[in-house]
Amino acid sequence: MKKIFNFLLFAVVFANIGFAQIDKEQLALAISKADDANTEKLKEFIWKRKSDVLVDGQLKLTTITEFSFDDQGKLQAKLVDAESTVKQKPGLRGRAQQSAVEDKADYVGKALELSLAYTYMTKGQLLDFFSKATVTEKDGIIEATGENIYVQGDKLTLHIDKKTNLYLDKKFSSLLGKDPIDGEIKYEKFSSGVNHGSITVLNMPAQKMKIDAKNQDYSQRVK
Numbered sequence: 001m002k003k004i005f006n007f008l009l010f011a012v013v014f015a016n017i018g019f020a021q022i023d024k025e026q027l028a029l030a031i032s033k034a035d036d037a038n039t040e041k042l043k044e045f046i047w048k049r050k051s052d053v054l055v056d057g058q059l060k061l062t063t064i065t066e067f068s069f070d071d072q073g074k075l076q077a078k079l080v081d082a083e084s085t086v087k088q089k090p091g092l093r094g095r096a097q098q099s100a101v102e103d104k105a106d107y108v109g110k111a112l113e114l115s116l117a118y119t120y121m122t123k124g125q126l127l128d129f130f131s132k133a134t135v136t137e138k139d140g141i142i143e144a145t146g147e148n149i150y151v152q153g154d155k156l157t158l159h160i161d162k163k164t165n166l167y168l169d170k171k172f173s174s175l176l177g178k179d180p181i182d183g184e185i186k187y188e189k190f191s192s193g194v195n196h197g198s199i200t201v202l203n204m205p206a207q208k209m210k211i212d213a214k215n216q217d218y219s220q221r222v223k
Contacts, residue, residue, distance in 0.1 A: 022137065028130035032123040034165035039120075041194045043069040044220050048080070049200075051213040053108050060084065061104055065112070068221075075120060079109065108211060111176055111202050115183050115213075118149075118156055118172045119197050125149070129156065137162060151175055166195040179206040190218075 046068045053061040064081040082105050121129070133146035142160040149156050154174040161168055166187070173182040181204050188198040196218075202211040 022135050024130045024133065024135055025127065027135065027142070028126045029123075031160060031165045032126045035121075035126075035167070036123070038166060038195050041192075042196060043073065045194075045196075045218050046221060047196075047215050047218040049112075049213050049215050051108060051112060051211055053104065054210045054212070055104075056208050057210075061108065063105060063108060067215075075116070077113075077116075079105075107176075107207065107209075111181060111204060111211060112200070112213060114174060114176055114181065115172075115185065115200050115202060118170055118174075118183070119185050119200075141168065164195075176204065179204055 046066065049065045049067060051063045051065070052059055053063070062081075062083050063079060066078045066080050068076055070076050129146045129149055130144060132148070133144040135142065135144045137143070140162045142162050143157065144160070145155070145157045147153070147155045149172075151174060154172065156170065156172045158170055159168040160166065166189075167185075168187055170185040171183070173180070175181065181202060183200060183202040185197050186199045187195055189195050196215065198215055200211070200213040202213070204210070
């Protein structure tokens with residue numbers, strides 16, 4: 001019995017020592033540095049995001065948004081197309097229906113804008129996140145989970161490649177107004193090694209809505 005107790009005590013102490021070896025501040029700085037360098041390369045591109053909006057499992061709306069970084073390095077988003085699959089009815093009912101579609105498009109825009117806040121985090125936001133996050137590392141993948149990032153009760157989990165300090169995916173749960181929203185952002189790399197958000201999936205149960213968004217049509221800026 002004593003041997004079992006000593007073994008368990010050793011295991012706990014060893015685990016605590018291993019956890020203490022993760023310097024969260026230095027890790028946050030390293031990830032921020034890698035992300036900044038990657039974003040500088042991403043600024044050379046213009047791309048589009050196609051967002052399919054499903055309500056009750058049926059496709060209702062598709063939007064196309066164009067993205068680019070301005071001269072100040074801020075990401076700009078411009079809605080270039082929105083197409084509803086709902087056949088418009090004539091007269092007043094048709095206008096009411098069009099208004100409902102526009103309201104949905106506005107709601108979708110806000111949801112996707114919120115997802116960008118978790119996609120593109122500043123150095124200060126990362127430092128704050130890691131200061132209160134639980135951080136582990138296994139098989140070359142760093143996992144960090146923290147709460148209360150932007151609003152009380154929200155939660156964010158990051159998976160990061162230990163070799164490059166670049167994101168593999170992000171998962172978050174938050175609020176859009178008073179509506180709960182959860183999302184997942186998956187990352188891919190170009191052949192050049194530039195990391196970029198590829199697929200975003202958002203779920204908004206209060207609206208019975210799901211958004212499947214994909215970044216596409218990347219092209220380099222003409223200098």
